[in-house]
Amino acid sequence: MPFLPFVPLWREVMERTHQYALSGYLIALADDELILGHRDSEWTGHAPILEEDIAFANLALDEIGHAKLWYELAADLLGEDKTIYPDKLVYFRDAAQFRNIQLAELPKGDWAFSTLRQYLFDAFEALRLEALSQSSYTPLAEIATRIRTEELYHLRHSQAWVLRLVLGTEESGRRMQAALDALWPYARALAAPLPGEADLHAAGIVPSSAALFEHWSSEAIAFLQSANLSIPSSFIPHPSSLVDSRRVHSEYFPALIQDLQAVARLDPEAQW
Amino acid sequence: MYGADVEQIAIQLNEDPQKLADFEARIARGEKIEPGDWMPAEYRRQLIRMISQHAHSEVVGMLPEGAWITRAPSLRRKLILLAKVQDEAGHGQYLYHAAETLGATREEMLDALLDGKAKYSSIFNYHTTSWADNGAIGWLVDGAAILNQTMLARCSYGPYSRAMVRICMEENFHRKQGQEMIILYSQGTPIQRAMVQDAITRWWWPTLMMFGPHDADSPNSGVLIRWGIKTRTNDELRQEFINQLVPDLQACGIVLPDPNLHYDEASGNWRTGPIDWDEFWSVLKGNGPANAERMAARRLAHADGAWVREAAAAYAAKNQQQVN
Numbered sequence: 001m002p003f004l005p006f007v008p009l010w011r012e013v014m015e016r017t018h019q020y021a022l023s024g025y026l027i028a029l030a031d032d033e034l035i036l037g038h039r040d041s042e043w044t045g046h047a048p049i050l051e052e053d054i055a056f057a058n059l060a061l062d063e064i065g066h067a068k069l070w071y072e073l074a075a076d077l078l079g080e081d082k083t084i085y086p087d088k089l090v091y092f093r094d095a096a097q098f099r100n101i102q103l104a105e106l107p108k109g110d111w112a113f114s115t116l117r118q119y120l121f122d123a124f125e126a127l128r129l130e131a132l133s134q135s136s137y138t139p140l141a142e143i144a145t146r147i148r149t150e151e152l153y154h155l156r157h158s159q160a161w162v163l164r165l166v167l168g169t170e171e172s173g174r175r176m177q178a179a180l181d182a183l184w185p186y187a188r189a190l191a192a193p194l195p196g197e198a199d200l201h202a203a204g205i206v207p208s209s210a211a212l213f214e215h216w217s218s219e220a221i222a223f224l225q226s227a228n229l230s231i232p233s234s235f236i237p238h239p240s241s242l243v244d245s246r247r248v249h250s251e252y253f254p255a256l257i258q259d260l261q262a263v264a265r266l267d268p269e270a271q272w
Numbered sequence: 273m274y275g276a277d278v279e280q281i282a283i284q285l286n287e288d289p290q291k292l293a294d295f296e297a298r299i300a301r302g303e304k305i306e307p308g309d310w311m312p313a314e315y316r317r318q319l320i321r322m323i324s325q326h327a328h329s330e331v332v333g334m335l336p337e338g339a340w341i342t343r344a345p346s347l348r349r350k351l352i353l354l355a356k357v358q359d360e361a362g363h364g365q366y367l368y369h370a371a372e373t374l375g376a377t378r379e380e381m382l383d384a385l386l387d388g389k390a391k392y393s394s395i396f397n398y399h400t401t402s403w404a405d406n407g408a409i410g411w412l413v414d415g416a417a418i419l420n421q422t423m424l425a426r427c428s429y430g431p432y433s434r435a436m437v438r439i440c441m442e443e444n445f446h447r448k449q450g451q452e453m454i455i456l457y458s459q460g461t462p463i464q465r466a467m468v469q470d471a472i473t474r475w476w477w478p479t480l481m482m483f484g485p486h487d488a489d490s491p492n493s494g495v496l497i498r499w500g501i502k503t504r505t506n507d508e509l510r511q512e513f514i515n516q517l518v519p520d521l522q523a524c525g526i527v528l529p530d531p532n533l534h535y536d537e538a539s540g541n542w543r544t545g546p547i548d549w550d551e552f553w554s555v556l557k558g559n560g561p562a563n564a565e566r567m568a569a570r571r572l573a574h575a576d577g578a579w580v581r582e583a584a585a586a587y588a589a590k591n592q593q594q595v596n
Binding site for chain 1: 361
């Protein structure tokens with residue numbers, strides 16, 4: 001008698017509502033990675049030194065690669081074909097359907113802005129991935145563990161550059177302070193819950209963003225202060241409702257999405 | 273002992289005839305010349321010129337394709353293109369290091385590029401006007417570069433030769449992804465087929481020009497071949513490329529923009545019509561469609577990055593002080 005095919009148990013165990021909620025959660029997580037990777041990739045060929053062309057292209061590769069992994073897992077949960085579904089999500093959703101935070105989508109700015117944004121993001125992601133690697137949902141925990149090793153390199157790279165730039169020259173220090181002042185309000189959205197988070201958190205599948213944010217802000221503030229940056233006096237909630245912060249985009253976002261989807265939408269029937 | 277012709281060259285180049293004869297004997301034995309070894313000043317000069325031009329070509333070459341990374345039409349294509357352009361940056365870095373072994377500094381080489389004194393491959397002075405251009409660049413331009421680089425992997429200067437071995441391996445992936453894209457699109461929708469035809473039509477002639485002028489008009493070829501830097505001529509390499517590509521492109525249903533293209537039974541070669549060398553020299557002199565933009569992009573990145581480089585240097589110096 002032939003062996004029975006392996007049936008992934010989680011599919012049976014996880015409740016349908018959780019499956020659906022988790023797919024939405026993962027798509028939002030992937031959107032953050034995709035959009036940050038998109039902005040990172042804009043440095044390719046334009047970085048201050050050749051070594052950073054390489055490094056930023058690598059960051060972009062990793063972020064977009066991670067987005068792909070999360071989209072694929074979402075496809076699995078929804079019973080969609082994971083070779084097709086990620087591209088459908090990326091190329092055929094409208095801007096308003098993306099769930100990334102604005103921090104990821106802001107234009108790349110100067111090198112100080114991109115480097116500091118990367119640090120703020122990397123530091124938060126390190127904590128989120130650590131938590132996700134403990135998820136009760138094994139496929140999620142496995143991917144988080146895999147991604148985490150790469151993200152730790154990102155964090156090391158962005159931390160090293162933050163120090164270099166803050167402590168380098170008067171100009172670089174001034175630019176970094178300006179970058180922090182501009183980014184800090186947007187960083188508040190890291191605390192915003194991802195879609196479906198409350199139920200998933202209660203089921204031990206994902207961490208609470210608010211709790212991660214507490215941890216992150218004390219770590220980030222300590223690091224940035226140790227580098228002589230002054231922390232802006234308070235987070236300005238932006239936009240007004242934190243809960244909506246993944247539904248509201250900046251004025252820069254439609255152009256980003258138009259650029260991202262320009263070729264794919266020339267011929268939606270084509271295999272690109 | 274050395275021949276009369278070595279003596280003559282030694283006088284011309286103001287080199288010690290015995291040392292020159294020993295050097296040429298090493299090359300004849302197939303030995304690699306390494307950084308600390310004796311070499312004629314002209315050998316060093318030619319290598320710095322070639323290797324730095326090659327490095328500049330990689331760096332400027334990031335721009336035409338890099339512009340399409342954000343627009344790549346699938347996640348797979350996006351990851352491939354990002355990795356490819358990243359490889360080009362890596363090749364540039366690797367080649368600058370190879371040139372540094374000859375005593376050039378990266379700053380000098382970059383200054384020469386930004387001042388417009390150093391050349392880079394003329395092919396990157398053409399615009400990438402559609403997504404399919406990335407396929408054409410992969411299959412045609414990288415394919416042409418690989419022929420040249422495979423030859424250079426056997427060159428007499430050790431560091432350049434070893435850099436080329438590694439670079440050729442990666443370039444092969446670049447070529448393959450371009451070939452796969454062109455073949456797929458040539459069987460795709462009407463929009464894709466038209467896009468591919470247009471791309472090949474525009475990139476065909478500039479790619480043939482990449483191999484450089486005809487042998488008779490190539491001023492550096494003689495000494496480069498004598499010292500084992502080049503082992504094949506521009507025309508030989510170009511002919512091999514044409515023979516490889518014509519049947520493959522025709523099999524895709526692509527029409528090449530050359531009414532004189534024909535197969536020559538006697539020699540077994542595909543023969544093209546005349547190459548427009550006026551266009552080649554004009555692009556090389558800075559008058560190509562995108563020369564000004566490419567240089568402007570490099571200069572802007574360099575100027576915008578100045579404060580970052582200063583900060584990194586200042587930070588390193590402060591740390592050094594603390595260590596001392």
